[in-house]
Amino acid sequence: xxxxxxxxxxxxxxxxxxxxxxxxxxxxxxxxxxxxxxxxxxxxxxxxxxxxxxxxxxxxxxxxxxxxxxxxxxxxxxxxxxxxxxxxxxxxxxxxxxxxxxxxxxxxxxxxxxxxxxxxxxxxxxxxxxxxxxxxxxxxxxxxxxxxxxxxxxxxxxxxxxxxxxxxxxxxxxxxxxxxxxxxxxxxxxxxxxxxxxxxxxxxxxxxxxxxxxxxxxxxxxxxxxxxxxxxxxxxxxxxxxxxxxxxxx
Amino acid sequence: xxxxxxxxxxxxxxxxxxxxxxxxxxxxxxxxxxxxxxxxxxxxxxxxxxxxxxxxxxxxxxxxxxxxxxxxxxxxxxxxxxxxxxxxxxxxxxxxxxxxxxxxxxxxxxxxxxxxxxxxxxxxxxxxxxxxxxxxxxxxxxxxxxxxxxxxxxxxxxxxxxxxxxxxxxxxxxxxxxxxxxxxxxxxxxxxxxxxxxxxxxxxxxxxxxxxxxxxxxxxxxxxxxxxxxxxxxxxxxxxxxxxxxxxxxxxxxxxxxxxxxxxxxxxxxxxxxxxxxxxxxxxxxxxxxxxxxxxxxxxxxxxxxxxxxxxxxxxxxxxxxxxxxxxxxxxxxxxxxxxxxxxxxxxxxxxxxxxxxxxxxxxxxxxxxxxxxxxxxxxxxxxxxxxxxxxxxxxxxxxxxxxxxxxxxxxxxxxxxxxxxxxxxxxxxxxxxxxxxxxxxxxxxxxxxxxxxxxxxxxxxxxxxxxxxxxxxxxxxxxxxxxx
Numbered sequence: 221x222x223x224x225x226x227x228x229x230x231x232x233x234x235x236x237x238x239x240x241x242x243x244x245x246x247x248x249x250x251x252x253x254x255x256x257x258x259x260x261x262x263x264x265x266x267x268x269x270x271x272x273x274x275x276x277x278x279x280x281x282x283x284x285x286x287x288x289x290x291x292x293x294x295x296x297x298x299x300x301x302x303x304x305x306x307x308x309x310x311x312x313x314x315x316x317x318x319x320x321x322x323x324x325x326x327x328x329x330x331x332x333x334x335x336x337x338x339x340x341x342x343x344x345x346x347x348x349x350x351x352x353x354x355x356x357x358x359x360x361x362x363x364x365x366x367x368x369x370x371x372x373x374x375x376x377x378x379x380x381x382x383x384x385x386x387x388x389x390x391x392x393x394x395x396x397x398x399x400x401x402x403x404x405x406x407x408x409x410x411x412x413x414x415x416x417x418x419x420x421x422x423x424x425x426x427x428x429x430x431x432x433x434x435x436x437x438x439x440x441x442x443x444x445x446x447x448x449x450x451x452x453x454x455x456x457x458x459x460x461x462x463x464x465x466x467x468x469x470x
Numbered sequence: 471x472x473x474x475x476x477x478x479x480x481x482x483x484x485x486x487x488x489x490x491x492x493x494x495x496x497x498x499x500x501x502x503x504x505x506x507x508x509x510x511x512x513x514x515x516x517x518x519x520x521x522x523x524x525x526x527x528x529x530x531x532x533x534x535x536x537x538x539x540x541x542x543x544x545x546x547x548x549x550x551x552x553x554x555x556x557x558x559x560x561x562x563x564x565x566x567x568x569x570x571x572x573x574x575x576x577x578x579x580x581x582x583x584x585x586x587x588x589x590x591x592x593x594x595x596x597x598x599x600x601x602x603x604x605x606x607x608x609x610x611x612x613x614x615x616x617x618x619x620x621x622x623x624x625x626x627x628x629x630x631x632x633x634x635x636x637x638x639x640x641x642x643x644x645x646x647x648x649x650x651x652x653x654x655x656x657x658x659x660x661x662x663x664x665x666x667x668x669x670x671x672x673x674x675x676x677x678x679x680x681x682x683x684x685x686x687x688x689x690x691x692x693x694x695x696x697x698x699x700x701x702x703x704x705x706x707x708x709x710x711x712x713x714x715x716x717x718x719x720x721x722x723x724x725x726x727x728x729x730x731x732x733x734x735x736x737x738x739x740x741x742x743x744x745x746x747x748x749x750x751x752x753x754x755x756x757x758x759x760x761x762x763x764x765x766x767x768x769x770x771x772x773x774x775x776x777x778x779x780x781x782x783x784x785x786x787x788x789x790x791x792x793x794x795x796x797x798x799x800x801x802x803x804x805x806x807x808x809x810x811x812x813x814x815x816x817x818x819x820x821x822x823x824x825x826x827x828x829x830x831x832x833x834x835x836x837x838x839x840x841x842x843x844x845x846x847x848x849x850x851x852x853x854x855x856x857x858x859x860x861x862x863x864x865x866x867x868x869x870x871x872x873x874x875x876x877x878x879x880x881x882x883x884x885x886x887x888x889x890x891x892x893x894x895x896x897x898x899x900x901x902x903x904x905x906x907x908x909x910x911x912x913x914x915x916x917x918x919x920x921x922x923x924x925x926x927x928x929x930x931x932x933x934x935x936x937x938x939x940x941x942x943x944x945x946x947x948x949x950x951x952x953x954x955x
Contacts, residue, residue, distance in 0.1 A: 270910050273902070298912035310907040314925030320911075323921055328912035363925065380911065 221286055223248045223419040224269075224388055230279035231261075231268050238264040240444035241280065246437075248387070249416040253430055253455060254423045256441035257463040262423045263307065265441070266392040269421075270304040271297050284388060298324075299331035303386030305377040307393040311365040317376070320364045321346055321383060328384060349382040353409050371402030378409040389413070390421045395429035407432030427459035442467045505554035508532065511660055514559045518629045518664075521636060531649045531659035538653045544816040545845040545877060546785050548758060556723060558661045558694075614678070621677050623707075624669040628696050631667035638669055642700050646729035646766045646793070654725040654787075655762040658694045662727070665696035670705040670736075679935055681710040695726040701736035703769060708739040710938060724783075725760045734769030734796065739777070741934055742790075743942055746782035751952075753812025753841075756784025763790035764820075767799035767828075775802040776819065777933045779942045781949040784813055789847065791820035794828035794856070801830040804930040806942075808923075808949045809842030809874070818848035818879075823859035823889070832863040835927045838874035839953035845877040852889040859886060865895040868926050870919070870953050898926075920947025 222245040231239040238261045246252045256262050268275045269282065271294035282289040289297060312320060325345075326336040337345070346360065353375045365373050374394055381389055391410065395403055410433050414420070422433055430438070430452065438454040439446045440463070447467055448454065458466055503510060511532055515525040540551070618625050624635065631639050649659045670676050701707050711728075724746070730738050740763075749756025759782075765774035776790040786809075792801030803819035821830035830850065838844040844867065852859045867876035878895050900922050908918035924931065924943050931939050 270906075272906050272910075294906070294909040295912050295914050298910055304910050306907065306910075308903075310901075310903045312904060312907070312922060312925055314928040315921055320921070323917070324908075324911035324913050327914060327917060331912065384912070 222246060222283075223285060224421070225283040226280070227283070228280035229265075229268070229277065229282060231264055232276045232278050233264060233274060237278070238444055239268065242441075242444070242446055243280075244439060244446060246388075246419045246421060248419050250436040251414060251420040251422060251433065252437045252439060253435040254421060254439050254441050255425070255427075255455060255458055255463075257467075258425070260441045261444045262425075262441055263392060266304055266390050266421075266423055269388075269390055270294055270302065295327070296331065298384075299328045301385075301387035303381055303384055303389045305374075305381060305389070305391045305394050307396055309365050309368075309373040309377055311363070311368075313363050313366050315364050316361055317364045318343065318346060318360045321360075321380065324380070325383060346379075346383060350379055352412065353379050353382075354405065355379055370397035371399070371405075374398060374402065374406050375409070378406055378413075382409065382413060387417065388419050388421070390423065392423045393425065394422070395424055395426060403429065404432060427455045430455045440466055504557055506532070506556070506558055506661065510558055514661060514663075517559065518632075520629075520632055523636070523640065524632050527644070527649070528660050531656050532661075534650045535653070535656040535660055538650075538656060540653050544787050544847070545843065545879075546787060546814040546816050548785055548814075551723060551758070553657075559663070617677055618680075621674055622671045623674065623676050623680075624667065625680055626667055628662075628665040628667040628698060631698075635667070635669070638700065639667065639698070642729070642731055643698055644729075646731060646764050647727050647762050652762060654760040655727050658696060658725045658727045658762070662694045662696035665698075665726070667697075668699040668707060668709065670701045670707045672702045673704040674702075675705065676707040679708045679710055693724045695724075697726070697728040698731075699729070699738060699740070700731045701733065701738050701772075703734045703736060705733075706737045706739075708741070708935060710741050710743075710935060712743045712745065722756075723758050723760070726762070728761070728763040728790075730763075730765035730774055732765065732767050732769060732772035732774050732799075735771045736769060737773040737775075738765060739775045740765070740790070741938060742776075742778040742780075743938065743945065744778065744780045744782050744786070745945060745949075747784075748782050748813050749784040749811065751811050751840075753784070756813070757782065758785045759783040759788065760785075761788040763788065764793065765791070765801070766793045767796050767801060767825075769799075770796040770825075771798040772796050773800040773802075775800075775804070775933070777804040777930065778806070778817075779930075779934070779945065780805070780807040780815060780817060781945055783815075786813075786815040786817050788817045789819055791822065791849075792830065793822045793824065794830065794859075795824045796828075797825040798827045799825055800828070802933075803830075803832045803834070803848075804933045805834045806837070806927045806930045806946070807835070807844055807846075808837045808946065809839070809844045810950055810953055811840040811842060813840075813842045815843070816845040816847055818846045820849040821851070821861055823850075823852040823856040823861070826855070826857045826859075828856055828859050830859075830861045832861070832865070833929050834863075834865045835930055836865075836867045836876055837870065837923055837926070837950070838867070838876050839870035839950055841873045843875045843877070845879060847879040847881075849881040849883070850891055850893075851881075852884040852886050852891070854885045856886050857888050859889045859891075861889075861891045863891075863893045864929075865893070866926065867895075867897040868923065869897065869899045870923075870950065916947065916951055919950055919953065923947070923950060 224246040226242055226244040229239055229242040254262060277290055322342045329336055355375055435452055438450055440448040511528050515528055647655050650656055668680060699709060732738050746757040767774055774792050780786055794801050801821050807815045807817050809815045819832055832848060834846045836844040836846055846865050850861045865878050869876055876897055880893055882891055884891060904922055905918055923946050931942060934942055
């Protein structure tokens with residue numbers, strides 16, 4: 221059984237059909253990349269998987285570990301191990317990062333029937349994971365994402381991924397707005413989380429990120445459909461000849 | 471069931487003690503007649519065994535009140551109040567009328583208590599199931615009182631102070647909020663039921679937070695509460711008013727007066743959590759809260775700090791203010807006002823700079839949800855002699871949903887060219903992006919709203935004494951339940 225099984229998925233946003241029948245499966249232990257030009261439906265796919273309101277599934281199915289995702293609220297999906305690293309992480313003024321992490325971690329644990337962690341144990345856990353991403357105490361005390369640089373925001377997303385240990389991680393344009401050093405740091409963080417029990421969907425416009433996070437499969441999304449799939453080489457081909465070429469050929 | 475029997479016996483003892491403090495008198499008539507006239511005022515004064523001067527004070531207030539008209543400048547709307555159709559004196563409810571057990575209390579109320587994590591004994595107390603809970607709190611109050619007496623601090627019902635410390639009361643009562651100050655304050659002066667008196671002697675740092683909570687045996691102060699706090703030279707006191715739990719209350723009109731006096735180098739910190747019945751989801755019922763609160767920084771280098779968390783009442787009309795009379799004195803106002811459903815709040819502060827080098831700081835956080843209207847109304851006034859006066863005002867409004875309103879009405883008057891006055895204001899919404907982000911991280915919607923709003927209020931919550939702050943945070947979440955989605 222694949223961890224993620226998308227069958228002929230159709231999604232409408234504001235009355236407009238954006239995804240027009242996507243079929244895609246990702247087994248545990250693999251990293252798949254979804255590449256595509258602007259407006260191809262990449263972010264719609266990630267929001268739909270996370271269950272965002274306003275993304276209406278009008279056809280097809282998404283199965284996660286055999287369970288129909290459509291039946292689950294976004295926070296239930298999170299508790300069951302679906303994680304979406306956002307392209308634009310949101311600022312929450314006045315809420316210390318550490319408080320946010322503790323609230324989220326314990327909400328997930330509560331939903332799974334696990335005991336909540338106290339402040340001290342959360343702090344220990346967060347510090348452990350933060351060190352690898354060069355996230356200091358100071359950043360943990362600041363309000364979540366408020367005034368963070370682009371790189372800091374993305375590292376914070378990866379920190380949360382490390383903390384929540386999802387089974388299915390979706391990374392939406394995690395490379396956008398990063399300089400090369402920040403990109404490397406983030407990619408290292410993601411690579412450290414590759415595991416036989418975890419599936420990842422890396423959504424990106426550019427090949428650049430995939431030099432650091434090497435995917436098992438690459439899918440090209442255009443006009444709301446997967447127009448081509450292949451190995452890691454496909455990303456390089458796209459980089460050289462452009463989307464237009466691949467889309468037309470398909 | 472032995473415990474129950476024991477408790478009942480203790481309560482029987484207590485009845486005697488209560489009598490001693492004068493909270494319950496040998497009442498033949500439970501209530502004064504409906505409406506207000508001089509006889510009713512004489513009746514109230516007599517019930518409280520007041521001296522003649524106090525009665526005269528009340529009567530004078532009443533005569534003035536009759537010539538006054540109700541103010542209508544606030545951004546609140548309510549049906550006309552018929553002042554002749556209200557009972558101005560009702561004896562505290564007897565044990566016979568009170569609910570016998572928690573089973574008789576509104577389950578919704580109990581649900582809220584549970585969410586706030588209030589122990590069972592206190593739940594009974596708050597819901598008016600007087601019996602064993604009163605005993606618990608009174609025993610705490612007794613130890614408490616001993617410590618205060620040692621420090622020389624007077625902390626008692628104002629009715630008691632009028633009899634036992636008439637000179638102090640005469641000197642300060644009405645000295646901050648004059649009898650004729652405004653319609654509601656004048657009404658209060660005529661008919662006030664009871665309240666709190668605090669006097670902290672020279673150089674004394676009050677050894678503990680004073681809280682109405684510990685005076686719960688006097689909680690039936692009724693709708694016209696009167697509070698007077700005097701901090702003598704170089705003293706410090708922190709006073710907590712109210713309770714995070716919603717209180718059972720059958721009086722619709724509340725018109726309290728609070729007066730604070732800080733003498734040279736004294737500091738008063740006054741914190742309020744107001745969580746009276748806000749009315750139902752359709753806007754039916756709820757308390758009308760018309761309060762006059764004012765502090766006088768009478769001495770040099772004195773300081774008065776107001777912190778309020780206002781989540782209750784159908785209508786809130788309240789402007790805790792500071793008169794910065796002494797040179798180098800400091801006034802602060804930190805406020806969180808949350809309105810949901812059909813609640814209306816018109817609240818803010820007045821900072822009156824009279825002395826040199828006086829400083830004031832205002833931080834106001836207004837949150838509106840549902841169909842509520844929330845207004846910040848504030849005055850910063852710098853008089854000609856107030857050289858180098860400084861004020862900083864920060865007014866932030868947060869809107870939840872599209873049917874509510876936030877309004878900011880700052881008045882600034884400066885008559886001294888050396889004054890520095892800064893005003894910042896923001897209005898924001900809880901965005902769909904913020905909510906989705908929280909949901910995606912596993913935080914359910916109501917918890918997410920509470921988290922975001924608590925973040926918004928952080929600057930003010932930090933000003934509350936620790937034990938209050940934790941409960942206030944929970945209260946913020948509870949007040950906004952059902953406001954999204």
